[in-house]
Amino acid sequence: xxxxxxxxxxxxxxxxxxxxACAGIVRGLGKQGVDVQLVLPAxxxxxxxxxxxxxxxxxxxxxxxxxxxxxxRSSAHDVVHAHDWMSAPAGxxxxxxxxxxxxxxxxxxxxxxxxxxxxARIVEIEQQGLDAADRVVCVSHYTAGVLxxxxxxxxxxxxxxxxGVDERRAGPxxxxxxxxxxxxFLGRVTLQKGPDLFxxxxxxxVQSFPRVKFVVAGTGDLLPGTIEECARLGLAxxxxxTGFLEPREVERIFAMADLYVMPSVSEPFGLAxxxxxxxxxxxxxxxxxxxxxxxxxxLTVDSWDVQGMAEQILxxxxxxxxxxxxxxxxxxxxxxxRWDAAAARLEDxxxxxxx
Numbered sequence: 001x002x003x004x005x006x007x008x009x010x011x012x013x014x015x016x017x018x019x020x021a022c023a024g025i026v027r028g029l030g031k032q033g034v035d036v037q038l039v040l041p042a043x044x045x046x047x048x049x050x051x052x053x054x055x056x057x058x059x060x061x062x063x064x065x066x067x068x069x070x071x072x073r074s075s076a077h078d079v080v081h082a083h084d085w086m087s088a089p090a091g092x093x094x095x096x097x098x099x100x101x102x103x104x105x106x107x108x109x110x111x112x113x114x115x116x117x118x119x120a121r122i123v124e125i126e127q128q129g130l131d132a133a134d135r136v137v138c139v140s141h142y143t144a145g146v147l148x149x150x151x152x153x154x155x156x157x158x159x160x161x162x163x164g165v166d167e168r169r170a171g172p173x174x175x176x177x178x179x180x181x182x183x184x185f186l187g188r189v190t191l192q193k194g195p196d197l198f199x200x201x202x203x204x205x206v207q208s209f210p211r212v213k214f215v216v217a218g219t220g221d222l223l224p225g226t227i228e229e230c231a232r233l234g235l236a237x238x239x240x241x242t243g244f245l246e247p248r249e250v251e252r253i254f255a256m257a258d259l260y261v262m263p264s265v266s267e268p269f270g271l272a273x274x275x276x277x278x279x280x281x282x283x284x285x286x287x288x289x290x291x292x293x294x295x296x297x298x299l300t301v302d303s304w305d306v307q308g309m310a311e312q313i314l315x316x317x318x319x320x321x322x323x324x325x326x327x328x329x330x331x332x333x334x335x336x337x338r339w340d341a342a343a344a345r346l347e348d349x350x351x352x353x354x355x
Contacts, residue, residue, distance in 0.1 A: 001350055002035040004077040004094060006068055006087040010040055012247065016188055017271040018107050021139075021163050022083055028164070028343025034350075037075060039068060039090075058121065061086050069093035072100070078354045079103060081346075085110065085122055088129030095132060101353040103346075104133035106143055111150050112266040113192050127151055134353055137161050137346070139269040140290020146268070159349055162294050164339035165274035176256050180213045181317055184257035184281075186250065186272055187264075189220035194263035194286065194303050196222070196229060201263070203233045204310035209317055210238075217242040217253055254279045258323060259316055264289055265303050273298065277334055282326035284312050294337055297329035 005026065009019035022038075029036050041064045068090035072080070081103045082091025088104055095102040109126060110118040130136060130153045138144040138160050147153050176182070183202070187193040195216060202214045216226065216239060223241070230239045245253060254260065260276040260283045267289035274291065276283050285292050286303040299316075301308045316323050 001033075001079070001347065001354065002077045003029065003037070003350065004072060004075055004080050004098070004100070005036050005038045006064070006080065006082040006090040006094065007038060007040050008064075008083060008086040010038070017163075017269070018084055020271060021107060024164055024166065024339035025343060025346065028339035028341075029346065031340055032343050032347050034343070034347055037077065039071060041067075057086075061089055061125070065089035065093040069097040072098035079350050081105065081350075082129070083107060085126050085129065088125055088132075092128060092132045101134040102132055103135045103137060103349065103353070104129045105137040105139075106147065106268070107139055108268045109143070109146055109150065111146060112143075112268055113190075115265050116191055130157075133157060135159055135349055137349065139163055140293055142288075142290040142293065143268040146266075159345075161342050161345045161349070162290075162337065163269050163271055163274070164337050164342045165271070165278055165334055167278070167338065178213055180211050181258040182256055183212060183214045183313055183317070184217065184253060184260045184276075185215065185263070186217040186245075186253065186260065187262070189216065189218050189223040189226055191222060192265055192267070193218075193220075194265050195226045197263040197265075197303060197306055197309065198261060199226065199229055199233060199235065199239070200306045201261070201309040201313060202235060202239065204307060205313050205317070206235065206238050209314055212238065212317060214239045215242060215253065215257070216240070217245050217250070219244045250275070251279065254281050257281050258320075259284065259313065261309065261313065262286055262289065262291075263301075263303050263309060267291070273330075274334060274337060277327065277330040280327045280331065282316065282323045282330060284309065284316075295330055295333050297326065297333060299326070 007022045011023050072094035079101050080094045083105045084107045091102050110122040136157045144158050185198045189195050254276050260281050262285050264286045270289045270291035273283040284299045287300045288303050299312050
């Protein structure tokens with residue numbers, strides 16, 4: 001099986017989970033013996049991934065599509081596999097030029113990324129991807145539900161393939177320079193990820209448990225406003241903002257944290273909780289997330305329920321034994337969530353299209 005795979009970002013030049021997911025899938029397919037030709041925009045390395053394009057993003061998407069169409073005409077491949085909306089036009093162009101079936105992989109939708117108001121241009125591109133694809137891979141049943149509710153899509157095209165995580169052996173807990181327990185938020189500091197909800201939960205926690213530090217790791221358009229909100233809530237002594245972290249720094253902060261909280265307003269999957277559990281850090285998840293489908297033991301709370309979030313954080317801060325138990329159960333649940341398993345399901349999907 002030969003796959004022409006069209007992506008947008010790839011480690012180390014990433015801005016979120018998309019690049020890491022693409023890398024895990026490519027490695028997993030390689031182990032299955034699938035011949036993958038991965039095509040990325042030439043600008044990715046120079047621009048730093050998705051965010052580097054700014055106002056030129058749509059033009060870069062169109063250029064990616066033109067190059068993909070040219071490549072597909074001369075490439076020997078059995079199937080085209082395109083990731084997310086930025087590569088949907090490229091997938092459609094390659095499908096038309098090479099006459100091969102198209103698999104479109106939905107890692108998130110515009111309705112997830114922009115809960116305050118979706119960009120109609122991006123929604124239209126996503127609809128075109130759904131219309132053209134022979135199969136649509138959804139990273140969760142949650143995402144499949146969003147597609148059925150928000151878009152025009154043939155349900156027979158939809159296939160759910162959960163993301164995976166690389167196996168890691170956690171060594172001793174990373175050395176902490178502070179004695180207080182650490183509660184971590186790690187992700188893009190955008191409306192989708194709920195950093196404001198995290199801060200408001202933190203404000204409730206410190207009222208009865210002041211001996212705690214909250215860490216906000218990541219960057220995004222809401223970072224300046226989030227820092228201002230932190231000061232307004234009187235949390236300056238309790239919250240540390242790290243900015244963007246490199247992969248090794250991400251592993252270190254996960255290993256240092258006593259608890260990871262993902263308060264996303266709408267999260268198609270969410271790789272960060274898997275990475276946290278792989279390093280023995282327990283998690284609290286938004287119920288508006290796909291990853292909870294594969295982590296049944298994790299504590300969950302509605303993203304908007306700030307008081308409930310604070311109560312769950314407090315309960316775990318007060319019980320180290322319960323934190324350890326949650327981490328152990330969660331880590332056992334990771335055993336079936338390897339990228340090799342996701343790749344095997346994708347290979348079966350390809351076989352549906354290419355006997």
